[in-house]
Amino acid sequence: MADDERARTWRDRLRHWFDRRRGWPLTLAGVLVTVVLVAHAQVPNAVGNLGSLLETFLPWLGLTVPVLLALALWRRAGYAVVAALLPAAVWLNLFGALLVDKSSGPGDFTVLTHNVAAANDDPQGTVRMLTGSGAQIVALEELSAAAAPGYAAGLAQKFPYHAVEGTVGLWSTYPIDGVTVVDIKMGWTRAFRAEVTTPKGPLAVYVAHLPSVRVKFDSGFTAGRRDVSAQALGDAIEHEPLRKVLLLGDLNGTMNDRSLAPITSQMRSAQGAAGDGFGFSWPASFPMARIDQILSKGGLIPTDSRTLPADASDHLAVAATYRY
Incomplete structure:
Protein backbone atom coordinates (compact mmCIF):
# COMPACT_ATOMS: atom_id res chain seq x y z
CA MET A 1 0.00 0.00 0.00
CA ALA A 2 1.36 3.41 -0.96
CA ASP A 3 2.23 5.95 1.73
CA ASP A 4 -0.53 8.32 0.63
CA GLU A 5 -3.07 5.49 0.79
CA ARG A 6 -1.90 4.61 4.32
CA ALA A 7 -2.23 8.24 5.35
CA ARG A 8 -5.76 8.39 3.95
CA THR A 9 -6.63 5.21 5.83
CA TRP A 10 -5.42 6.64 9.13
CA ARG A 11 -7.20 9.92 8.48
CA ASP A 12 -10.41 8.04 7.74
CA ARG A 13 -10.05 6.03 10.93
CA LEU A 14 -9.43 9.13 13.01
CA ARG A 15 -12.33 10.88 11.35
CA HIS A 16 -14.50 7.89 12.16
CA TRP A 17 -13.38 7.77 15.80
CA PHE A 18 -13.80 11.51 16.32
CA ASP A 19 -17.17 11.86 14.69
CA ARG A 20 -19.05 14.04 17.18
CA ARG A 21 -22.17 11.97 16.69
CA ARG A 22 -20.52 8.80 17.93
CA GLY A 23 -21.00 8.08 21.63
CA TRP A 24 -22.09 11.59 22.53
CA PRO A 25 -24.08 10.34 25.59
CA LEU A 26 -20.87 8.73 26.87
CA THR A 27 -18.97 11.97 26.29
CA LEU A 28 -21.61 13.89 28.21
CA ALA A 29 -21.50 11.34 31.04
CA GLY A 30 -17.71 11.62 31.33
CA VAL A 31 -17.87 15.41 31.46
CA LEU A 32 -20.64 15.25 34.08
CA VAL A 33 -18.66 12.90 36.34
CA THR A 34 -15.63 15.19 35.99
CA VAL A 35 -17.67 18.24 36.99
CA VAL A 36 -19.10 16.43 40.02
CA LEU A 37 -15.62 15.37 41.18
CA VAL A 38 -14.17 18.85 40.70
CA ALA A 39 -17.11 20.77 42.15
CA HIS A 40 -18.50 18.35 44.74
CA ALA A 41 -18.20 21.05 47.41
CA GLN A 42 -20.63 23.17 45.41
CA VAL A 43 -23.39 20.54 45.43
CA PRO A 44 -25.87 22.10 47.88
CA ASN A 45 -27.02 20.53 51.13
CA ALA A 46 -30.26 22.49 51.06
CA VAL A 47 -32.21 19.61 49.55
CA GLY A 48 -31.82 16.33 51.41
CA ASN A 49 -28.19 17.03 52.38
CA LEU A 50 -27.29 15.86 48.89
CA GLY A 51 -23.81 17.37 49.08
CA SER A 52 -22.89 15.44 52.23
CA LEU A 53 -24.34 12.23 50.82
CA LEU A 54 -22.23 12.64 47.69
CA GLU A 55 -19.09 13.39 49.69
CA THR A 56 -19.62 10.33 51.92
CA PHE A 57 -19.28 8.00 48.95
CA LEU A 58 -17.21 10.27 46.67
CA PRO A 59 -14.33 7.81 46.06
CA TRP A 60 -16.77 5.33 44.53
CA LEU A 61 -17.32 7.67 41.58
CA GLY A 62 -14.02 6.31 40.33
CA LEU A 63 -15.82 3.11 39.35
CA THR A 64 -17.53 5.01 36.55
CA VAL A 65 -14.19 5.48 34.76
CA PRO A 66 -13.55 1.88 33.59
CA VAL A 67 -17.22 1.52 32.65
CA LEU A 68 -17.22 4.71 30.54
CA LEU A 69 -13.84 3.86 29.00
CA ALA A 70 -14.89 0.33 28.06
CA LEU A 71 -18.12 1.57 26.47
CA ALA A 72 -16.28 4.35 24.63
CA LEU A 73 -13.76 1.88 23.18
CA TRP A 74 -16.55 -0.49 22.21
CA ARG A 75 -18.33 2.35 20.41
CA ARG A 76 -15.02 3.51 18.88
CA ALA A 77 -15.88 7.00 20.10
CA GLY A 78 -12.73 9.11 20.45
CA TYR A 79 -14.33 12.06 22.24
CA ALA A 80 -15.95 9.66 24.72
CA VAL A 81 -12.55 8.07 25.40
CA VAL A 82 -11.07 11.47 26.18
CA ALA A 83 -14.09 12.35 28.32
CA ALA A 84 -13.64 9.09 30.29
CA LEU A 85 -9.99 9.91 31.01
CA LEU A 86 -10.86 13.33 32.45
CA PRO A 87 -12.55 12.00 35.62
CA ALA A 88 -9.73 9.47 35.95
CA ALA A 89 -7.21 12.32 36.17
CA VAL A 90 -9.32 14.25 38.68
CA TRP A 91 -9.96 11.14 40.79
CA LEU A 92 -6.24 10.39 40.96
CA ASN A 93 -5.58 13.97 42.03
CA LEU A 94 -8.15 13.68 44.82
CA PHE A 95 -7.50 10.16 46.04
CA GLY A 96 -4.33 8.86 44.42
CA ALA A 97 -2.22 9.58 47.51
CA LEU A 98 -4.42 7.24 49.55
CA LEU A 99 -3.34 4.30 47.39
CA VAL A 100 0.28 4.61 48.50
CA ASP A 101 1.48 3.04 51.75
CA LYS A 102 2.50 6.02 53.92
CA SER A 103 3.45 4.15 57.08
CA SER A 104 6.80 5.25 58.50
CA GLY A 105 7.89 2.67 61.01
CA PRO A 106 7.34 2.23 64.74
CA GLY A 107 5.91 4.87 67.02
CA ASP A 108 5.51 5.47 70.75
Whole structure:
Protein backbone atom coordinates (compact mmCIF):
# COMPACT_ATOMS: atom_id res chain seq x y z
CA MET A 1 0.00 0.00 0.00
CA ALA A 2 1.36 3.41 -0.96
CA ASP A 3 2.23 5.95 1.73
CA ASP A 4 -0.53 8.32 0.63
CA GLU A 5 -3.07 5.49 0.79
CA ARG A 6 -1.90 4.61 4.32
CA ALA A 7 -2.23 8.24 5.35
CA ARG A 8 -5.76 8.39 3.95
CA THR A 9 -6.63 5.21 5.83
CA TRP A 10 -5.42 6.64 9.13
CA ARG A 11 -7.20 9.92 8.48
CA ASP A 12 -10.41 8.04 7.74
CA ARG A 13 -10.05 6.03 10.93
CA LEU A 14 -9.43 9.13 13.01
CA ARG A 15 -12.33 10.88 11.35
CA HIS A 16 -14.50 7.89 12.16
CA TRP A 17 -13.38 7.77 15.80
CA PHE A 18 -13.80 11.51 16.32
CA ASP A 19 -17.17 11.86 14.69
CA ARG A 20 -19.05 14.04 17.18
CA ARG A 21 -22.17 11.97 16.69
CA ARG A 22 -20.52 8.80 17.93
CA GLY A 23 -21.00 8.08 21.63
CA TRP A 24 -22.09 11.59 22.53
CA PRO A 25 -24.08 10.34 25.59
CA LEU A 26 -20.87 8.73 26.87
CA THR A 27 -18.97 11.97 26.29
CA LEU A 28 -21.61 13.89 28.21
CA ALA A 29 -21.50 11.34 31.04
CA GLY A 30 -17.71 11.62 31.33
CA VAL A 31 -17.87 15.41 31.46
CA LEU A 32 -20.64 15.25 34.08
CA VAL A 33 -18.66 12.90 36.34
CA THR A 34 -15.63 15.19 35.99
CA VAL A 35 -17.67 18.24 36.99
CA VAL A 36 -19.10 16.43 40.02
CA LEU A 37 -15.62 15.37 41.18
CA VAL A 38 -14.17 18.85 40.70
CA ALA A 39 -17.11 20.77 42.15
CA HIS A 40 -18.50 18.35 44.74
CA ALA A 41 -18.20 21.05 47.41
CA GLN A 42 -20.63 23.17 45.41
CA VAL A 43 -23.39 20.54 45.43
CA PRO A 44 -25.87 22.10 47.88
CA ASN A 45 -27.02 20.53 51.13
CA ALA A 46 -30.26 22.49 51.06
CA VAL A 47 -32.21 19.61 49.55
CA GLY A 48 -31.82 16.33 51.41
CA ASN A 49 -28.19 17.03 52.38
CA LEU A 50 -27.29 15.86 48.89
CA GLY A 51 -23.81 17.37 49.08
CA SER A 52 -22.89 15.44 52.23
CA LEU A 53 -24.34 12.23 50.82
CA LEU A 54 -22.23 12.64 47.69
CA GLU A 55 -19.09 13.39 49.69
CA THR A 56 -19.62 10.33 51.92
CA PHE A 57 -19.28 8.00 48.95
CA LEU A 58 -17.21 10.27 46.67
CA PRO A 59 -14.33 7.81 46.06
CA TRP A 60 -16.77 5.33 44.53
CA LEU A 61 -17.32 7.67 41.58
CA GLY A 62 -14.02 6.31 40.33
CA LEU A 63 -15.82 3.11 39.35
CA THR A 64 -17.53 5.01 36.55
CA VAL A 65 -14.19 5.48 34.76
CA PRO A 66 -13.55 1.88 33.59
CA VAL A 67 -17.22 1.52 32.65
CA LEU A 68 -17.22 4.71 30.54
CA LEU A 69 -13.84 3.86 29.00
CA ALA A 70 -14.89 0.33 28.06
CA LEU A 71 -18.12 1.57 26.47
CA ALA A 72 -16.28 4.35 24.63
CA LEU A 73 -13.76 1.88 23.18
CA TRP A 74 -16.55 -0.49 22.21
CA ARG A 75 -18.33 2.35 20.41
CA ARG A 76 -15.02 3.51 18.88
CA ALA A 77 -15.88 7.00 20.10
CA GLY A 78 -12.73 9.11 20.45
CA TYR A 79 -14.33 12.06 22.24
CA ALA A 80 -15.95 9.66 24.72
CA VAL A 81 -12.55 8.07 25.40
CA VAL A 82 -11.07 11.47 26.18
CA ALA A 83 -14.09 12.35 28.32
CA ALA A 84 -13.64 9.09 30.29
CA LEU A 85 -9.99 9.91 31.01
CA LEU A 86 -10.86 13.33 32.45
CA PRO A 87 -12.55 12.00 35.62
CA ALA A 88 -9.73 9.47 35.95
CA ALA A 89 -7.21 12.32 36.17
CA VAL A 90 -9.32 14.25 38.68
CA TRP A 91 -9.96 11.14 40.79
CA LEU A 92 -6.24 10.39 40.96
CA ASN A 93 -5.58 13.97 42.03
CA LEU A 94 -8.15 13.68 44.82
CA PHE A 95 -7.50 10.16 46.04
CA GLY A 96 -4.33 8.86 44.42
CA ALA A 97 -2.22 9.58 47.51
CA LEU A 98 -4.42 7.24 49.55
CA LEU A 99 -3.34 4.30 47.39
CA VAL A 100 0.28 4.61 48.50
CA ASP A 101 1.48 3.04 51.75
CA LYS A 102 2.50 6.02 53.92
CA SER A 103 3.45 4.15 57.08
CA SER A 104 6.80 5.25 58.50
CA GLY A 105 7.89 2.67 61.01
CA PRO A 106 7.34 2.23 64.74
CA GLY A 107 5.91 4.87 67.02
CA ASP A 108 5.51 5.47 70.75
CA PHE A 109 1.98 4.12 71.27
CA THR A 110 -0.99 2.68 69.39
CA VAL A 111 -4.61 3.75 69.71
CA LEU A 112 -7.75 1.98 68.55
CA THR A 113 -11.41 2.88 68.20
CA HIS A 114 -14.29 0.48 67.66
CA ASN A 115 -18.05 0.72 67.50
CA VAL A 116 -18.69 -2.65 69.14
CA ALA A 117 -22.42 -2.57 68.22
CA ALA A 118 -25.18 -2.91 70.81
CA ALA A 119 -26.36 -6.03 68.94
CA ASN A 120 -22.93 -7.71 69.13
CA ASP A 121 -23.62 -11.39 69.90
CA ASP A 122 -19.97 -12.29 70.57
CA PRO A 123 -18.53 -9.69 72.97
CA GLN A 124 -15.95 -12.21 74.18
CA GLY A 125 -14.61 -12.45 70.64
CA THR A 126 -14.44 -8.68 70.45
CA VAL A 127 -12.55 -8.58 73.75
CA ARG A 128 -10.02 -11.09 72.38
CA MET A 129 -9.56 -8.98 69.28
CA LEU A 130 -9.04 -5.81 71.34
CA THR A 131 -6.57 -7.35 73.80
CA GLY A 132 -4.57 -8.84 70.94
CA SER A 133 -4.49 -5.63 68.90
CA GLY A 134 -1.28 -4.25 70.42
CA ALA A 135 -3.02 -0.97 71.30
CA GLN A 136 -2.30 0.92 74.50
CA ILE A 137 -5.39 3.17 74.28
CA VAL A 138 -8.79 1.80 73.22
CA ALA A 139 -12.03 3.71 72.70
CA LEU A 140 -15.35 1.87 72.40
CA GLU A 141 -18.68 3.17 71.17
CA GLU A 142 -22.22 1.82 71.36
CA LEU A 143 -21.69 0.18 74.73
CA SER A 144 -25.04 -1.05 75.98
CA ALA A 145 -25.74 -1.00 79.71
CA ALA A 146 -25.93 -4.79 79.69
CA ALA A 147 -22.66 -5.33 77.80
CA ALA A 148 -20.48 -2.63 79.43
CA PRO A 149 -19.63 -4.65 82.59
CA GLY A 150 -18.52 -7.60 80.45
CA TYR A 151 -16.16 -5.40 78.43
CA ALA A 152 -14.81 -3.84 81.65
CA ALA A 153 -14.09 -7.27 83.14
CA GLY A 154 -12.64 -8.71 79.94
CA LEU A 155 -10.31 -5.77 79.31
CA ALA A 156 -9.25 -5.11 82.93
CA GLN A 157 -6.08 -7.20 82.93
CA LYS A 158 -4.71 -5.73 79.70
CA PHE A 159 -5.97 -2.19 80.31
CA PRO A 160 -5.96 -1.40 84.05
CA TYR A 161 -7.35 2.12 83.59
CA HIS A 162 -10.75 2.85 82.12
CA ALA A 163 -13.65 5.31 82.07
CA VAL A 164 -17.18 4.87 80.77
CA GLU A 165 -19.64 7.70 80.25
CA GLY A 166 -23.02 6.87 78.79
CA THR A 167 -22.50 4.57 75.81
CA VAL A 168 -18.82 5.37 75.15
CA GLY A 169 -15.74 4.21 77.01
CA LEU A 170 -11.95 4.49 77.14
CA TRP A 171 -9.49 1.79 78.21
CA SER A 172 -5.77 2.40 78.64
CA THR A 173 -2.51 0.93 79.85
CA TYR A 174 -1.67 4.49 80.93
CA PRO A 175 -3.34 6.45 83.76
CA ILE A 176 -6.58 8.25 82.93
CA ASP A 177 -7.64 11.42 84.71
CA GLY A 178 -9.75 14.53 84.22
CA VAL A 179 -12.77 12.77 82.70
CA THR A 180 -15.47 15.26 81.74
CA VAL A 181 -18.61 14.76 79.67
CA VAL A 182 -18.75 16.71 76.39
CA ASP A 183 -22.23 17.97 75.55
CA ILE A 184 -22.83 17.19 71.89
CA LYS A 185 -26.50 18.27 72.04
CA MET A 186 -28.05 14.81 72.02
CA GLY A 187 -29.82 14.72 75.36
CA TRP A 188 -27.72 11.79 76.61
CA THR A 189 -24.01 11.12 76.89
CA ARG A 190 -22.12 9.93 73.82
CA ALA A 191 -18.89 11.91 74.18
CA PHE A 192 -16.32 12.72 76.84
CA ARG A 193 -12.85 14.09 77.28
CA ALA A 194 -10.07 12.50 79.35
CA GLU A 195 -6.42 13.19 80.05
CA VAL A 196 -4.15 10.21 79.44
CA THR A 197 -0.62 10.34 80.82
CA THR A 198 1.72 8.48 78.48
CA PRO A 199 5.42 7.88 79.25
CA LYS A 200 6.20 10.72 76.82
CA GLY A 201 3.67 13.20 78.24
CA PRO A 202 -0.04 13.97 78.59
CA LEU A 203 -2.69 13.66 75.90
CA ALA A 204 -6.21 15.00 75.75
CA VAL A 205 -8.29 12.13 74.39
CA TYR A 206 -11.82 12.72 73.16
CA VAL A 207 -14.12 9.74 72.66
CA ALA A 208 -17.27 10.39 70.64
CA HIS A 209 -20.15 8.70 68.87
CA LEU A 210 -21.98 11.24 66.76
CA PRO A 211 -25.65 10.66 65.83
CA SER A 212 -26.44 8.21 63.10
CA VAL A 213 -27.44 9.33 59.62
CA ARG A 214 -30.03 7.77 57.35
CA VAL A 215 -30.83 7.85 53.65
CA LYS A 216 -34.59 8.13 53.12
CA PHE A 217 -36.50 8.53 49.88
CA ASP A 218 -38.81 11.19 51.34
CA SER A 219 -36.23 13.32 53.15
CA GLY A 220 -32.84 12.44 51.64
CA PHE A 221 -29.70 12.23 53.79
CA THR A 222 -30.96 12.94 57.32
CA ALA A 223 -27.81 14.26 58.98
CA GLY A 224 -29.08 17.35 60.82
CA ARG A 225 -28.55 16.01 64.34
CA ARG A 226 -25.12 14.70 63.39
CA ASP A 227 -24.13 18.12 62.05
CA VAL A 228 -25.22 19.90 65.25
CA SER A 229 -23.21 17.43 67.34
CA ALA A 230 -20.17 17.85 65.07
CA GLN A 231 -20.24 21.60 65.67
CA ALA A 232 -20.47 21.12 69.44
CA LEU A 233 -17.61 18.60 69.46
CA GLY A 234 -15.50 20.83 67.25
CA ASP A 235 -16.04 23.76 69.61
CA ALA A 236 -14.94 21.66 72.60
CA ILE A 237 -11.77 20.50 70.85
CA GLU A 238 -10.97 24.02 69.72
CA HIS A 239 -10.93 25.17 73.35
CA GLU A 240 -8.92 22.19 74.64
CA PRO A 241 -6.10 23.50 76.92
CA LEU A 242 -3.67 20.65 76.24
CA ARG A 243 -1.62 20.95 73.08
CA LYS A 244 -1.64 17.30 71.99
CA VAL A 245 -5.13 16.04 71.27
CA LEU A 246 -6.63 12.81 69.95
CA LEU A 247 -10.20 12.19 68.82
CA LEU A 248 -11.32 8.57 68.66
CA GLY A 249 -14.78 7.57 67.63
CA ASP A 250 -17.60 6.80 65.26
CA LEU A 251 -18.29 10.16 63.64
CA ASN A 252 -20.87 8.80 61.20
CA GLY A 253 -19.16 10.78 58.46
CA THR A 254 -16.05 10.79 56.30
CA MET A 255 -13.21 13.27 56.04
CA ASN A 256 -14.70 14.46 52.73
CA ASP A 257 -18.03 15.42 54.33
CA ARG A 258 -18.16 19.21 54.63
CA SER A 259 -20.54 18.97 57.60
CA LEU A 260 -17.70 17.59 59.74
CA ALA A 261 -15.56 20.66 58.98
CA PRO A 262 -15.82 21.98 62.59
CA ILE A 263 -13.73 18.93 63.49
CA THR A 264 -11.76 18.04 60.38
CA SER A 265 -10.61 21.61 59.72
CA GLN A 266 -8.50 21.53 62.87
CA MET A 267 -7.44 17.86 63.05
CA ARG A 268 -5.40 15.45 60.97
CA SER A 269 -6.58 12.01 59.87
CA ALA A 270 -4.26 9.13 60.74
CA GLN A 271 -5.49 7.21 57.69
CA GLY A 272 -4.81 10.09 55.34
CA ALA A 273 -1.35 10.71 56.77
CA ALA A 274 -0.07 7.20 57.45
CA GLY A 275 -2.49 4.66 56.01
CA ASP A 276 -2.47 2.38 53.01
CA GLY A 277 -5.70 2.58 51.02
CA PHE A 278 -9.02 4.09 52.00
CA GLY A 279 -9.40 2.22 55.28
CA PHE A 280 -13.17 1.84 54.89
CA SER A 281 -14.71 0.72 58.19
CA TRP A 282 -18.45 0.37 57.54
CA PRO A 283 -20.36 -1.81 56.97
CA ALA A 284 -18.06 -4.61 58.08
CA SER A 285 -19.55 -7.10 55.60
CA PHE A 286 -18.65 -4.87 52.63
CA PRO A 287 -16.90 -1.67 53.79
CA MET A 288 -17.93 1.34 51.70
CA ALA A 289 -17.01 4.35 53.86
CA ARG A 290 -14.63 5.28 56.64
CA ILE A 291 -16.93 6.71 59.28
CA ASP A 292 -14.81 5.54 62.24
CA GLN A 293 -12.03 8.07 62.70
CA ILE A 294 -8.75 8.60 64.52
CA LEU A 295 -7.79 12.27 64.34
CA SER A 296 -5.05 14.28 66.03
CA LYS A 297 -3.58 17.73 66.40
CA GLY A 298 -0.77 19.40 68.28
CA GLY A 299 2.24 17.73 66.71
CA LEU A 300 1.34 14.07 67.19
CA ILE A 301 2.82 12.21 64.20
CA PRO A 302 0.92 9.17 62.86
CA THR A 303 3.29 6.46 61.66
CA ASP A 304 0.74 3.80 60.72
CA SER A 305 -3.02 3.39 60.28
CA ARG A 306 -5.03 0.25 59.58
CA THR A 307 -8.31 -1.57 59.97
CA LEU A 308 -8.59 -4.78 61.98
CA PRO A 309 -10.27 -8.04 60.92
CA ALA A 310 -14.04 -8.17 61.35
CA ASP A 311 -15.62 -9.32 64.59
CA ALA A 312 -19.34 -9.55 65.45
CA SER A 313 -19.87 -5.79 65.04
CA ASP A 314 -21.18 -4.11 61.90
CA HIS A 315 -18.09 -1.84 62.01
CA LEU A 316 -14.42 -2.65 61.61
CA ALA A 317 -12.10 -1.50 64.35
CA VAL A 318 -9.50 1.04 63.21
CA ALA A 319 -6.08 1.56 64.78
CA ALA A 320 -3.21 4.02 64.42
CA THR A 321 0.30 4.29 65.81
CA TYR A 322 1.69 7.67 66.85
CA ARG A 323 5.02 9.23 67.65
CA TYR A 324 4.69 11.69 70.51
